[in-house]
Amino acid sequence: MPNTPSNSRVPISVRISQEDADFIASLQIQGTNTPSDKIRELLSQARTLHTQGQDYETSLSLAEQQLYTARHEILALEKELGVHSHIVARIFEILPDLVATMMADYPKTCDKSALVNFEKQAMWRVVRLMDSVLQLAITGKGAGYDDSVLDELDNTLQLANLIYQHNQNTQPNQ
Numbered sequence: 001m002p003n004t005p006s007n008s009r010v011p012i013s014v015r016i017s018q019e020d021a022d023f024i025a026s027l028q029i030q031g032t033n034t035p036s037d038k039i040r041e042l043l044s045q046a047r048t049l050h051t052q053g054q055d056y057e058t059s060l061s062l063a064e065q066q067l068y069t070a071r072h073e074i075l076a077l078e079k080e081l082g083v084h085s086h087i088v089a090r091i092f093e094i095l096p097d098l099v100a101t102m103m104a105d106y107p108k109t110c111d112k113s114a115l116v117n118f119e120k121q122a123m124w125r126v127v128r129l130m131d132s133v134l135q136l137a138i139t140g141k142g143a144g145y146d147d148s149v150l151d152e153l154d155n156t157l158q159l160a161n162l163i164y165q166h167n168q169n170t171q172p173n174q
Helices: 018-026 035-051 056-081 086-104 112-139 147-170
Strands: none
Touching: 018 035, 035 056, 056 086, 086 112, 112 147
16 A cells, blocks of 8 residues: 555545435535535544544534534524524523533543543533523523523422422531
8 A cells, every 4th residue: 555645645446326425415514615525524523433533623623513503593593583582592502511520531441530630520511501591591581582492491490499408408507
């Protein structure tokens, strides 16, 4: 096999179905325009997923790319309809970090302290998302497309209250 620099390009010719060609043509990947650009980016993503030696930054980039189309289509719909959901925006903001952490920072050795740390990192991100949504519930107005969606928090708030009461009853008197 010839020794070629990693940045050199090797032409490859393939035949694909019309359905796949249409898919590639309609595919929106940030920083790509042509079918060749898109196929190169898909190969790059597949290589990264296959090697699984991902660091956080690579995982974050992949997570953002996976959500790119949905996020941008939602933003376009919001603009067209003249609405906005802070709830959806916060989920799109925080989710890539959570996914990247789960993909890149999981322990690769049999080490309980590493598992404990991983759990803390994951929980911190989940709590950050919960805090963001709960903050939106304080006013209850303008948080979502339909503010009644915040009613879904009733069970969560009841559970939080039960936990708070339990902790108050189990703490020693000071």
